[in-house]
Amino acid sequence: MTRNTMIDGWYPVSLASQLDAHGRRTALMGEPIAVRRGEDGNAQVTGGNGRDLPACIRYGHVWSSLGDPQKPLFAIPEADQPGRRLVEVGVVRVRCSPLRAVENFLDIAHFPFVHTDILGAEPHTEVQNYKVDIREDEDEVWATQVKFYQPQAAKSAEGGITTEYMYRVPAPTCSVLYKTCPPRPAEWDVITLFVQPLAEDLCDVWPWMALFDDETPMTDLIHFQQTIFVQDRSILENQIPRLLPLDPGMEIPTRADLTSVAYRRWLKRHGYTYGAQLVAQ
Amino acid sequence: MKLYDYALSPSCYKVRLMAALIGVTLDIRPVDFHPGCEHRGPELMALNPAGSIPILEDGDLVLTESSAMLVYLAAKAAPQWLGNDTAGRTARVQQWLSFSHRLTASLGAARLHEMLLRPGNIAALREQGIAALRELEAGLVEQHIRGQRFLASDRPTIADVACFPYVALAPDGGVSLDPYPAIRLWSRAVRSLEGFIEMPGIHRLHELTPAPVLKVGEA
Numbered sequence: 001m002t003r004n005t006m007i008d009g010w011y012p013v014s015l016a017s018q019l020d021a022h023g024r025r026t027a028l029m030g031e032p033i034a035v036r037r038g039e040d041g042n043a044q045v046t047g048g049n050g051r052d053l054p055a056c057i058r059y060g061h062v063w064s065s066l067g068d069p070q071k072p073l074f075a076i077p078e079a080d081q082p083g084r085r086l087v088e089v090g091v092v093r094v095r096c097s098p099l100r101a102v103e104n105f106l107d108i109a110h111f112p113f114v115h116t117d118i119l120g121a122e123p124h125t126e127v128q129n130y131k132v133d134i135r136e137d138e139d140e141v142w143a144t145q146v147k148f149y150q151p152q153a154a155k156s157a158e159g160g161i162t163t164e165y166m167y168r169v170p171a172p173t174c175s176v177l178y179k180t181c182p183p184r185p186a187e188w189d190v191i192t193l194f195v196q197p198l199a200e201d202l203c204d205v206w207p208w209m210a211l212f213d214d215e216t217p218m219t220d221l222i223h224f225q226q227t228i229f230v231q232d233r234s235i236l237e238n239q240i241p242r243l244l245p246l247d248p249g250m251e252i253p254t255r256a257d258l259t260s261v262a263y264r265r266w267l268k269r270h271g272y273t274y275g276a277q278l279v280a281q
Numbered sequence: 282m283k284l285y286d287y288a289l290s291p292s293c294y295k296v297r298l299m300a301a302l303i304g305v306t307l308d309i310r311p312v313d314f315h316p317g318c319e320h321r322g323p324e325l326m327a328l329n330p331a332g333s334i335p336i337l338e339d340g341d342l343v344l345t346e347s348s349a350m351l352v353y354l355a356a357k358a359a360p361q362w363l364g365n366d367t368a369g370r371t372a373r374v375q376q377w378l379s380f381s382h383r384l385t386a387s388l389g390a391a392r393l394h395e396m397l398l399r400p401g402n403i404a405a406l407r408e409q410g411i412a413a414l415r416e417l418e419a420g421l422v423e424q425h426i427r428g429q430r431f432l433a434s435d436r437p438t439i440a441d442v443a444c445f446p447y448v449a450l451a452p453d454g455g456v457s458l459d460p461y462p463a464i465r466l467w468s469r470a471v472r473s474l475e476g477f478i479e480m481p482g483i484h485r486l487h488e489l490t491p492a493p494v495l496k497v498g499e500a
């Protein structure tokens with residue numbers, strides 16, 4: 001078996017705000033780890049054999065790695081913009097491949113069926129043409145000009161609007177979504193899915209958001225996103241095969257999942273295969 | 282009437298569902314149950330020392346048990362949902378209301394363990410959940426033999442609303458509903474009630490796709 005190239009990546013392992021000196025026990029890709037707050041206030045992460053693991057606190061979460069990260073954690077410049085509400089949605093465990101959790105997040109075609117009357121509604125099921133590319137400089141997958149009719153695009157949205165999205169995959173188990181911001185048309189709301197791979201078919205998902213919305217109470221923002229994510233959860237737990245197939249022969253691309261095709265191609269190119277099913281060639 | 286509510290809580294959903302089915306409007310006060318643990322904070326602990334939600338407030342009445350809330354809503358707005366027309370039916374409804382706490386303690390705890398990382402002995406919780414599902418399945422089969430589609434009657438009562446949410450969400454805790462045909466039929470009957478509302482993990486009934494038409498010579 002080849003070396004798991006995902007070993008050197010950064011993964012979320014805790015909410016930063018809930019980390020105390022006692023800490024929590026969790027896992028990364030099968031290895032038990034312990035996360036706690038050290039006396040200096042920084043996060044400390046220890047691997048299964050007691051070795052210190054890299055750690056940083058960013059975007060409301062503690063991030064760590066089992067290997068030797070070659071790059072700092074990806075940037076989300078909007079996260080530092082003044083005036084945004086930072087929403088810690090909290091962990092949800094899903095019995096699915098971490099890659100499948102991201103792939104589902106990238107798929108807008110499921111909105112009318114899974115998030116009925118919130119993020120989509122029949123008969124508005126059509127996904128209009130949009131652009132997908134693998135940006136070589138940043139080494140990220142991007143989908144832009146994604147437009148979709150939504151009955152209630154955000155907690156701050158009054159009634160249905162056509163929403164524009166951009167999707168970005170900056171790391172194999174993380175996606176950042178930019179979405180029309182009803183109260184501030186010139187800005188994008190940022191909605192992320194940070195996925196902690198526990199095993200190839202088990203993950204802890206930590207959604208996080210940076211929104212322009214001064215009106216909606218924080219708890220309502222949390223519940224809106226949890227509602228949407230838990231609607232996905234039951235779908236994710238029933239996907240077959242459980243691992244994400246990376247052989248292009250196994251899928252019939254439609255316009256809606258061009259992003260998924262690019263994501264799989266990008267994973268394959270990098271050997272990001274933890275949670276993937278590679279079909280013999 | 283104010284409901285201290287959490288969108289992902291099946292117990293809170295019982296109250297929202299009951300209210301929707303009988304056309305009562307609730308004033309929803311969202312509680313940051315996860316990740317904030319607000320139900321264990323001073324404000325809510327003062328209201329409910331058990332540290333649980335839902336909590337229903339109406340004037341100086343404060344209820345902290347969902348079964349009592351169902352009784353209250355039904356008694357106020359739709360007494361036929363109490364199912365108290367005969368001694369037998371009254372008792373049967375009470376039996377299922379009490380039974381519903383076993384669903385919370387087994388299937389509900391399994392779901393919290395699997396979904397929100399709550400501590401618990403998952404194997405034991407699933408085993409208790411399965412025992413409760415088997416009992417419910419047997420009860421529903423007996424009802425069918427009596428010609429009744431719901432738990433205590435041929436029409437829905439608060440007993441159905443009390444038992445439906447944790448049963449429908451059993452798969453969230455890793456407990457399959459595949460072995461229980463009577464439960465699945467009952468779930469369809471509940472979901473087809475006028476005024477039914479969903480919660481995450483419990484889907485509305487979609488229209489059945491039209492039956493395939495075979496042309497002569499095919500097959």
Ligand SMILES: N[C@@H](CCC(=O)N[C@@H](CS)C(=O)NCC(=O)O)C(=O)O
Nearest residue numbers: 104105106119153177191228229232
């Ligand atoms: N989430 C994006 C796209 C994919 C996705 O994540 N959908 C769910 C999870 S599948 C979500 O989080 N939606 C948040 C939102 O749109 O407000 C979306 O719905 O706009």
Ligand SMILES: [Fe+2]
Nearest residue numbers: 110114115232
């Ligand atoms: Fe979704």
